[in-house]
Amino acid sequence: MQHQIALYFTPYCGTCESAMDFLEDHGIRYERRDVLAHPEYMTDLMYHHRSVHGTPVLVIDAQEIHQGFDPRAWALALGLE
Numbered sequence: 001m002q003h004q005i006a007l008y009f010t011p012y013c014g015t016c017e018s019a020m021d022f023l024e025d026h027g028i029r030y031e032r033r034d035v036l037a038h039p040e041y042m043t044d045l046m047y048h049h050r051s052v053h054g055t056p057v058l059v060i061d062a063q064e065i066h067q068g069f070d071p072r073a074w075a076l077a078l079g080l081e
Helices: 014-025 039-048 071-077
Strands: 005-009 031-034 057-060 064-067
Touching (some): 064 071
Antiparallel strands (some): 005 057
């Protein structure tokens, strides 16, 4: 089953870059959402997930969220392990 993946990030964020590298290294297709270039992305994310307050944020199927980059947790959530 193909999941719909979105990654909310900010440019020049080392952790965000590591998160993108992780997704790309594992062949995960995802939508990049730059919250500085498009502030409405963060507004929308915070509206639906009130606990979000920074990047990177991985959203799976518009429901499951993972704030911060934790490779093990992301691998489990994405079915890589």
